[in-house]
Amino acid sequence: MLRFIVRRLLVTIPTILVVITITWGLIKLAPGNFYSGEKRLPPAIEKAIRDKYGLDKPWYQQYGKMMWGILRHLDFGTSLRFEGQSVNTIIRRSLPVSAAVGILAYLLALIVGITAGSIAALKQNSKWDYGSMALAMLGISVPNFVLGPILVLIFSLGLYWLPPSRWGGFPSRNLILPILTLSAIYMAYIARLTRAGMLEVLRSDYIRTARAKGLSEKDVVIRHALRGGLMPVVSYTGPALAFLLTGTVVVERIFALPGLGNYFIQASLNRDEPLIIGIVAFISITLLLMNMLVDIAYAFLDPRVRYH
Amino acid sequence: MATNKHTDETDLIHVAPEMAVAEADVRPAEAGEFVQGTSLWRDAWRRLLKNKLAVFGLIVVGIVTLASIVGPTLIKRTFGFTPDYIPTDYPTLIRSFPPFTGPNGEFSWTHPMGTDNAGRDQLARVLQGGQISLFVGIIATLVSLLIGISYGAIAGYFGGRLDNLMMRVVDVLYSLPYVIVVIVLLSMFRSQTPRGQLTLLFIALGSVSWLTMARIVRGQVLSLKNQEFVLAARATGVSGARIIFRHLVPNTLGPVIVYATLTIPQIMLTEAFLSFLGIGVQAPLASWGSLAADGVQNIAIFPWQLIFPGVTMALTLFSLNFLGDGLRDALDPQMRTV
Numbered sequence: 001m002l003r004f005i006v007r008r009l010l011v012t013i014p015t016i017l018v019v020i021t022i023t024w025g026l027i028k029l030a031p032g033n034f035y036s037g038e039k040r041l042p043p044a045i046e047k048a049i050r051d052k053y054g055l056d057k058p059w060y061q062q063y064g065k066m067m068w069g070i071l072r073h074l075d076f077g078t079s080l081r082f083e084g085q086s087v088n089t090i091i092r093r094s095l096p097v098s099a100a101v102g103i104l105a106y107l108l109a110l111i112v113g114i115t116a117g118s119i120a121a122l123k124q125n126s127k128w129d130y131g132s133m134a135l136a137m138l139g140i141s142v143p144n145f146v147l148g149p150i151l152v153l154i155f156s157l158g159l160y161w162l163p164p165s166r167w168g169g170f171p172s173r174n175l176i177l178p179i180l181t182l183s184a185i186y187m188a189y190i191a192r193l194t195r196a197g198m199l200e201v202l203r204s205d206y207i208r209t210a211r212a213k214g215l216s217e218k219d220v221v222i223r224h225a226l227r228g229g230l231m232p233v234v235s236y237t238g239p240a241l242a243f244l245l246t247g248t249v250v251v252e253r254i255f256a257l258p259g260l261g262n263y264f265i266q267a268s269l270n271r272d273e274p275l276i277i278g279i280v281a282f283i284s285i286t287l288l289l290m291n292m293l294v295d296i297a298y299a300f301l302d303p304r305v306r307y308h
Numbered sequence: 309m310a311t312n313k314h315t316d317e318t319d320l321i322h323v324a325p326e327m328a329v330a331e332a333d334v335r336p337a338e339a340g341e342f343v344q345g346t347s348l349w350r351d352a353w354r355r356l357l358k359n360k361l362a363v364f365g366l367i368v369v370g371i372v373t374l375a376s377i378v379g380p381t382l383i384k385r386t387f388g389f390t391p392d393y394i395p396t397d398y399p400t401l402i403r404s405f406p407p408f409t410g411p412n413g414e415f416s417w418t419h420p421m422g423t424d425n426a427g428r429d430q431l432a433r434v435l436q437g438g439q440i441s442l443f444v445g446i447i448a449t450l451v452s453l454l455i456g457i458s459y460g461a462i463a464g465y466f467g468g469r470l471d472n473l474m475m476r477v478v479d480v481l482y483s484l485p486y487v488i489v490v491i492v493l494l495s496m497f498r499s500q501t502p503r504g505q506l507t508l509l510f511i512a513l514g515s516v517s518w519l520t521m522a523r524i525v526r527g528q529v530l531s532l533k534n535q536e537f538v539l540a541a542r543a544t545g546v547s548g549a550r551i552i553f554r555h556l557v558p559n560t561l562g563p564v565i566v567y568a569t570l571t572i573p574q575i576m577l578t579e580a581f582l583s584f585l586g587i588g589v590q591a592p593l594a595s596w597g598s599l600a601a602d603g604v605q606n607i608a609i610f611p612w613q614l615i616f617p618g619v620t621m622a623l624t625l626f627s628l629n630f631l632g633d634g635l636r637d638a639l640d641p642q643m644r645t646v
Contacts, residue, residue, distance in 0.1 A: 026497075152607065250585070279488075
């Protein structure tokens with residue numbers, strides 16, 4: 001196991017450097033510059049900006065300087081748009097917002113999805129099964145940027161129950177709609193995965209053994225079937241995190257939350273190079289570490305899986 | 309898993325060996341009757357038609373596609389306006405009217421989905437948006453098919469260290485936040501022309517969604533390459549490339565079609581997401597995503613501007629997903645979850 005972790009870490013670090021390099025390359029290859037957005041600048045000011053940010057130096061010096069900062073002390077530099085704010089500060093400030101919404105949304109999705117999927121599998125071909133699977137398909141098919149505004153329309157503008165947008169600290173009622181919007185698609189995927197996994201496990205020999213030795217149906221399902229049936233859900237958690245991050249981009253936009261996703265979109269549109277690279281690197285690191293944790297969890301949950 | 313293209317000249321029983329078991333309803337031949345073998349495709353089609361949800365999906369996708377193609381022309385013939393026609397003779401300042409309402413608040417058949425901010429007909433806009441959305445979905449899926457099939461087939465056929473290396477690359481790419489990279493790519497290289505942006509969108513979406521396809525094709529090729537027909541081809545001196553693309557790839561079509569059907573809605577969703585963020589399809593072109601993005605701005609006053617493109621899109625994706633699930637059950641009994 002330890003060897004597995006070490007080997008994965010050894011692959012992870014170069015991967016992150018490759019991602020940073022690709023992102024940097026894309027930004028440098030693209031025509032224009034972060035200051036070439038709105039109006040034409042006088043040549044003197046343009047030169048001052050180029051000097052200040054070292055844009056006149058050859059590309060390998062710029063690249064080297066950036067990489068050195070990142071490798072030496074994880075320093076991504078300062079934002080070009082939010083002047084005087086370091087990338088690390090912005091990430092530290094916006095991460096809690098995204099994490100609160102994202103983690104709560106995924107937890108909600110797990111609870112609802114696993115319950116619905118298990119019921120569907122246990123009562124296969126009943127109206128419960130068809131009902132929850134149709135709902136799940138709906139959840140997969142309705143884009144979150146349609147679902148979010150419709151929820152706002154109903155619960156904020158129609159019924160006046162919940163605030164329509166803005167960050168209200170944690171916890172607050174402002175979080176309810178973003179969490180619902182974000183979790184819908186994961187609920188749907190998890191319900192489908194749970195159903196498929198449970199159906200397969202429920203027919204397997206070890207469940208028959210458990211039943212044969214006289215365990216109650218409750219024990220069979222909770223202690224034996226769920227453990228095997230949830231394996232697809234565990235392996236889905238890796239990709240889900242990737243989707244979760246893109247999901248938060250939209251949800252933070254709709255609900256005007258000052259999260260990582262919102263900053264990322266603004267940085268991309270503004271060509272705020274250090275901020276883009278900082279957020280991309282942060283997201284990649286989170287993602288790769290989470291994927292590794294998922295793989296380790298997998299080995300603990302399923303005795304048939306061994307890493308070597 | 310499909311019938312072999314090059315042996316399928318007659319319509320007798322030509323089923324890839326591992327599929328023979330799945331042929332459940334072969335009737336015993338009666339005396340003097342010519343036995344009509346069921347091909348895999350006909351069999352799959354029959355199974356698909358038995359699946360009510362898949363048939364529903366097929367019909368809805370058919371209607372939406374047809375309406376998107378002929379709808380705008382039909383509307384022009386009937387009512388005399390194009391999707392981008394902006395009326396100049398409105399009596400009121402507000403030009404966005406609810407469904408089935410005329411400029412004076414009276415009932416009218418002219419705009420069944422209402423009008424947008426500029427007074428353009430929403431139905432025509434949604435249908436035209438459908439053209440772009442479906443087009444992006446299909447073309448980007450084709451791009452991903454092209455890359456994924458070639459990559460997977462080469463890795464699977466040559467095997468060994470090449471396979472190992474190629475699949476490691478796929479593993480690494482899998483764990484990357486590709487949508488994030490696509491956002492950077494599209495916002496950095498924003499094209500000045502809508503067509504340029506559309507091309508960029510195809511390339512960006514297609515080049516990040518081929519990974520699963522490569523894995524599927526590789527798995528298929530691995531299980532096929534040691535069968536007799538490949539050996540026979542090799543013995544008669546057929547080149548590697550020809551074996552891959554003429555003999556192996558056609559036999560992987562079943563799972564490929566299933567996965568492609570499920571990729572189209574995913575890509576359409578990603579396109580809509582990018583258009584919603586303002587870096588996807590650019591005006592004057594419109595897709596369901598960009599129409600919905602426009603609609604969100606006015607959600608409080610003119611909710612129909614969001615609801616119609618949004619619901620049309622959701623319905624289409626819903627149907628495509630059901631169709632894909634149905635195709636999987638029909639074409640690939642082994643992948644069936646029930």
